[in-house]
Each structure stands twice: as structure tokens, then as C-alpha cells.
Amino acid sequence: MRAATVREQEIVIEEHPDPVAGNGEVLVRVRAAGLNGGDMMQRRGLYPAPPGAPADIPGMELAGEVAALGPGAARFAPGDRVMAVVGGGGQAELAVVHERVLMPVPPPLDWPAAGGTPEVFTTAHDALFTQASLRPGERLLVHGGAGGVGTAAIQLARAAGAYATATVRNEQLREQVGELGADVLAPDGFAEHGPFDVVLELVGAPNLAANLDALAPSGRIVVIGVSAGAKGELNLLALMGKRARISGSTLRARPLEQKALAARLVEHEVLPLIEGGQLSVPIAETFALEDAAAAYERFAAGGKLGKIVLTI
Amino acid sequence: MRAATVREQEIVIEEHPDPVAGNGEVLVRVRAAGLNGGDMMQRRGLYPAPPGAPADIPGMELAGEVAALGPGAARFAPGDRVMAVVGGGGQAELAVVHERVLMPVPPPLDWPAAGGTPEVFTTAHDALFTQASLRPGERLLVHGGAGGVGTAAIQLARAAGAYATATVRNEQLREQVGELGADVLAPDGFAEHGPFDVVLELVGAPNLAANLDALAPSGRIVVIGVSAGAKGELNLLALMGKRARISGSTLRARPLEQKALAARLVEHEVLPLIEGGQLSVPIAETFALEDAAAAYERFAAGGKLGKIVLTI
Numbered sequence: 001m002r003a004a005t006v007r008e009q010e011i012v013i014e015e016h017p018d019p020v021a022g023n024g025e026v027l028v029r030v031r032a033a034g035l036n037g038g039d040m041m042q043r044r045g046l047y048p049a050p051p052g053a054p055a056d057i058p059g060m061e062l063a064g065e066v067a068a069l070g071p072g073a074a075r076f077a078p079g080d081r082v083m084a085v086v087g088g089g090g091q092a093e094l095a096v097v098h099e100r101v102l103m104p105v106p107p108p109l110d111w112p113a114a115g116g117t118p119e120v121f122t123t124a125h126d127a128l129f130t131q132a133s134l135r136p137g138e139r140l141l142v143h144g145g146a147g148g149v150g151t152a153a154i155q156l157a158r159a160a161g162a163y164a165t166a167t168v169r170n171e172q173l174r175e176q177v178g179e180l181g182a183d184v185l186a187p188d189g190f191a192e193h194g195p196f197d198v199v200l201e202l203v204g205a206p207n208l209a210a211n212l213d214a215l216a217p218s219g220r221i222v223v224i225g226v227s228a229g230a231k232g233e234l235n236l237l238a239l240m241g242k243r244a245r246i247s248g249s250t251l252r253a254r255p256l257e258q259k260a261l262a263a264r265l266v267e268h269e270v271l272p273l274i275e276g277g278q279l280s281v282p283i284a285e286t287f288a289l290e291d292a293a294a295a296y297e298r299f300a301a302g303g304k305l306g307k308i309v310l311t312i
Numbered sequence: 313m314r315a316a317t318v319r320e321q322e323i324v325i326e327e328h329p330d331p332v333a334g335n336g337e338v339l340v341r342v343r344a345a346g347l348n349g350g351d352m353m354q355r356r357g358l359y360p361a362p363p364g365a366p367a368d369i370p371g372m373e374l375a376g377e378v379a380a381l382g383p384g385a386a387r388f389a390p391g392d393r394v395m396a397v398v399g400g401g402g403q404a405e406l407a408v409v410h411e412r413v414l415m416p417v418p419p420p421l422d423w424p425a426a427g428g429t430p431e432v433f434t435t436a437h438d439a440l441f442t443q444a445s446l447r448p449g450e451r452l453l454v455h456g457g458a459g460g461v462g463t464a465a466i467q468l469a470r471a472a473g474a475y476a477t478a479t480v481r482n483e484q485l486r487e488q489v490g491e492l493g494a495d496v497l498a499p500d501g502f503a504e505h506g507p508f509d510v511v512l513e514l515v516g517a518p519n520l521a522a523n524l525d526a527l528a529p530s531g532r533i534v535v536i537g538v539s540a541g542a543k544g545e546l547n548l549l550a551l552m553g554k555r556a557r558i559s560g561s562t563l564r565a566r567p568l569e570q571k572a573l574a575a576r577l578v579e580h581e582v583l584p585l586i587e588g589g590q591l592s593v594p595i596a597e598t599f600a601l602e603d604a605a606a607a608y609e610r611f612a613a614g615g616k617l618g619k620i621v622l623t624i
Contacts, residue, residue, distance in 0.1 A: 205548050217565075223548045230549035236517050236535045237542035239560030246558045248551030253529075 003092030021070030032115025059090025136161030282306025315404030333382030344427025371402025448473030594618025
């Protein structure tokens with residue numbers, strides 16, 4: 001099979017042996033695979049794939065058709081349309097995925113939309129509801145509202161009866177982010193627009209002190225991206241005074257059972273809303289697998305709304 | 313009534329008007345009142361009493377007899393032995409407390425033990441179980457194991473089937489803390505003894521980075537004391553990598569309904585263990601109300617195991 005491959009911090013297309021589905025696993029003929037911030041880091045050698053994932057084939061999400069079932073796999077049948085968050089290896093013609101982390105593709109989604117759906121909606125749902133316990137009527141602040149996870153979080157919050165505010169650095173994208181249902185701000189001085197019950201941090205440490213200032217009593221900050229910096233000063237007395245909570249997370253490093261649980265929650269609580277047309281993933285641009293290197297450059301350049309997806 | 317009173321950062325004994333129980337409140341003839349770190353801060357003008365509590369009478373916990381009932385108060389009868397965490401005003405002959413935050417005094421406790429029980433066990437129970445969701449079989453690290461909250465937390469963790477490790481700066485106190493059921497360490501290099509599922513931080517920011525190093529995946533740090541410093545550098549990438557959570561809290565600033573809920577949880581989950589003799593509060597020393605200033609000096613000097621209590 002052909003696959004995007006990391007070679008000396010560049011993306012090239014190489015031939016690899018076809019993977020084989022083991023116990024409980026499914027071989028997927030990949031049709032689309034979204035790019036994510038983690039792929040950029042892996043290309044630079046900063047975010048190695050976890051054990052069990054291909055070391056040199058990037059790709060943390062995929063959508064495609066079931067090509068073959070490993071021993072004991074029974075949730076899906078050959079030809080079924082499936083999608084998943086994976087530890088790596090998504091940007092290839094074939095990928096092996098444990099059946100417990102696969103989700104069905106809702107009928108309205110074409111392949112590019114399906115390839116860009118699992119990572120952003122699983123990440124946003126896990127952060128907002130599993131970690132931050134966002135409730136109806138609460139106020140959410142999303143830093144980095146124009147990215148894939150940001151656009152998913154705004155829509156999920158609105159669908160759950162919460163209010164969404166988003167900071168967006170790129171002026172050109174603010175109107176589109178607003179159309180997703182958020183009040184949109186420039187990043188500077190955002191704390192004046194609080195208090196917020198939940199802050200979803202996709203930008204990093206530079207916001208840490210102002211996030212605490214902007215937080216309501218019993219507020220929660222969830223950090224899932226640190227592209228602008230990882231280290232910042234934390235005032236523990238302010239944390240105590242707000243009775244606040246800061247959590248950090250990644251999906252990638254979790255054990256199988258936790259990934260499977262996150263997938264079940266998305267199936268149960270998110271896919272019906274996608275099927276009903278209430279939620280969607282904005283697709284900024286698609287690239288053929290052969291043009292994966294160009295897709296990475298486009299992702300790294302920023303300034304887009306929504307996802308960059310490879311079609312395979 | 314006579315009461316410990318803050319005057320120009322000193323503790324003096326002054327006459328005050330007797331308080332009167334309002335709707336749902338109880339007038340308590342105070343018999344004992346434990347000292348806490350918050351009293352030291354309030355004496356220095358750094359931790360003002362919340363609205364509704366006497367501004368100049370310190371004391372965040374008390375035990376005594378019900379002297380009179382306000383309109384509608386029905387949970388207790390005159391003469392009942394009661395105890396509570398209060399927003400202030402505990403170090404006085406009389407105090408008014410809402411009946412929903414009062415707890416009965418378990419029969420084995422004499423007045424000094426009862427006066428030193430509510431704050432430490434409510435704080436420790438709330439931090440370990442309500443905030444950190446400590447589970448049987450998990451490993452707890454307590455920084456500041458010789459203080460009142462530390463000794464309560466060690467005993468609660470052991471009673472709940474968790475393992476307790478405590479750092480204790482004062483060498484002379486380590487053996488006694490060990491007898492409560494903890495492995496006891498000097499503070500330096502504690503991170504080598506991890507991983508810990510939960511860290512209870514009673515010392516402050518200097519431990520922040522090493523706490524994260526010492527944390528197990530999905531670990532929780534709860535900060536409820538910052539005597540050694542409030543500001544420290546937080547590495548958000550490390551937080552994400554551990555899928556960790558840092559929360560801060562104080563009991564004092566919470567609304568009545570949250571304080572009442574915390575009291576109900578202590579009644580249900582802690583008092584039976586005190587009644588059964590499995591948990592107790594070490595009392596370091598008692599002082600008469602007239603000697604409150606000396607009691608504060610003793611507290612501030614440190615180096616004690618357990619509580620300093622005023623008998624009134």
C-alpha cells in the first residue's frame with residue numbers, strides 16, 4: 001500500500017507492506033484522513049506515535065470502508081462505512097483499527113467530511129463534557145475558535161444549550177466563526193468579556209493568567225493545545241479563590257478502553273446531531289494523497305477555517 | 313459575650329453584643345474552637361471574613377451546645393452537642409450558625425476534640441473525595457502531613473482503602489505521622505517515590521513542578537494551602553501528557569448550599585468512623601479563650617502535630 005511517510009522531517013509517499021487485522025481488529029480501505037496539529041509535531045520528530053501505531057506513517061483519524069475483519073471482529077461487515085481516531089497510520093491506503101474505536105459514518109457525510117470528523121468531535125466532546133462537565137446555560141470560551149476542534153466545540157456547546165464565545169486571531173475568519181453560533185473576539189483583552197464557566201484552551205500558556213481572571217467561581221479550564229507556548233506562571237491562590245480546575249489531555253496516549261469509551265460517547269451523543277444536520281465539520285481544503293506534502297504546508301500556514309483533509 | 317477579636321493585627325479579648333439566631337439559624341454556646349491557617353491570615357488582614365460572618369471575630373470552626381433556636385430551625389434541640397465549619401466568629405462564647413451546616417458531635421469526642429474536628433475533616437474529605445475522587449487502591453501524597461488537614465487526610469485515605477505517603481519537614485514529627493498510617497518522607501526529592509494518583513498540596517507553589525513529575529497518568533493535584541508561596545511555573549504540555557488535573561479550593565467562600573452539602577457528606581461518610589474510633593484529631597495543645605493571643609503564637613510557630621484548640 002501507499003502511505004504518507006515521515007522521512008527526515010519531510011512528508012513523502014512510500015510503499016509499505018499491507019497491514020493485517022489482528023484479533024478484534026478491522027482492516028479499513030481509507031478514503032479520507034484529516035490532518036491535525038499532532039501530525040505537524042510528529043513530522044518534526046516531536047510527537048512519536050504510541051506503541052502499536054506505525055512509527056513513520058502519520059494520521060490520527062481516518063474514514064473508509066471495511067475491507068476485512070480480523071479474528072473475532074463482529075461490530076461491522078465488509079463494505080460498511082466507518083471512521084475513527086487512531087494512534088497513527090491514518091494517512092495510508094489501508095489501516096488496521098480495533099473495532100471498539102470504530103464508529104459508523106453518518107449517511108449525510110461524504111468522504112472528506114467523514115475523514116475530518118472523528119478527531120475534532122471526539123476531542124471537543126471529551127474536553128467539554130467528559131472533562132469540563134459543561135452544562136446547559138453555562139458560558140464557554142474557546143481560544144482558537146477557527147480551527148477544527150474550535151469549530152466543533154462551538155457547535156457542540158450551542159447544541160447542548162451552553163453559550164459560546166471564541167477568540168480568533170485572523171480577522172478574515174471571525175465572521176465565519178460567528179456563523180457557527182459564537183460571539184467572536186480578538187484575543188487581546190478577552191478577559192473583560194467573562195466570566196466564563198469553561199475555557200477550552202487550544203492556544204497555550206500565554207493565556208493562562210488571563211484565563212484564571214476570566215473564570216467564574218467553580219470554573220474549569222481544559223488545555224488541549226499549546227501551539228503558542230507550554231510554560232506559564234500559575235497563581236495557586238487565584239485558583240483556590242475561584243475554586244477552579246485546570247486539566248490537560250490528549251486522546252492519543254490513552255489506553256484502548258478509554259479510546260473506545262470516548263468513541264461510544266461520540267456515537268451516542270454526537271453522531272445523531274451530525275445525522276440530523278445540526279453539526280458539521282467545515283472543510284477548508286482537500287488534497288490527494290500524492291499531494292500530502294502540500295497539504296502539510298497548507299495546514300502549517302494557518303489562517304484557515306476548519307479542516308485540511310487528504311482524499312485517498 | 314466575650315470573643316477573640318482582631319485589633320491592629322493582634323488578638324485581644326473584647327465584649328461584643330450577643331448574636332441572635334435568625335431564620336433557620338441556631339445560637340450555639342461555644343465550648344471549643346480550633347485554630348486554622350486562615351485565622352493567621354485574617355489576623356494579618358489578608359483573609360477578610362465573607363459577608364454574613366463577623367468581620368472582627370476570627371474562628372472558622374466551633375463545637376458547643378445548642379442555646380436557642382431561630383424561627384423555623386428544627387434539626388436540633390436546645391442542649392444538643394453540635395459542631396460546624398463557619399465563615400468566621402467561632403472563637404467567641406456565642407455564635408450563630410445555620411442549622412444546615414451544623415453536625416452532631418459524635419459521643420466519643422470531648423470538647424477540645426470536637427472543636428478541632430469540623431474544619432480538618434470537612435476540608436480533607438472535600439479535597440480527597442469530592443474534588444479528587446480518590447479511589448480504593450490509589451496512592452495519595454500529602455504535602456504537610458503533620459498539620460490538622462494532613463493528619464485528617466492520611467486517616468481518611470487509609471480508611472477508604474487508599475495508600476498514603478506524607479512529606480513532613482519537621483524530623484521530630486515524622487514518627488507520629490507514620491503512626492497515622494502514612495509512609496513519611498522528607499520533602500526533598502519526594503518525586504522519586506511516585507507515581508501518585510492524588511496529591512494533596514498544603515504547602516504551595518514550590519512543589520508544583522515536582523508534583524506533576526510525581527503524578528500517575530490521570531492523576532489529580534488538589535491545592536488547599538499555599539503557605540510556602542502561591543506562584544509557580546506550570547508546564548501545560550506535562551499536564552496534557554499526564555492527562556492531569558489541578559484544582560484549588562477553599563471552604564470559606566462557598567455559598568450556604570455548598571457548605572451544607574459538604575457537612576452532609578461528612579455526617580454520612582466521616583462521623584461514623586469517628587464514632588467507631590477509626591478516625592481522630594490529634595490535639596497538640598489547648599488554650600483558654602483568655603489566652604487566645606498565646607494560642608495564635610503557638611500556631612504560628614509551627615512544629616506541632618495536629619490541632620491548637622481554644623476552650624471557652
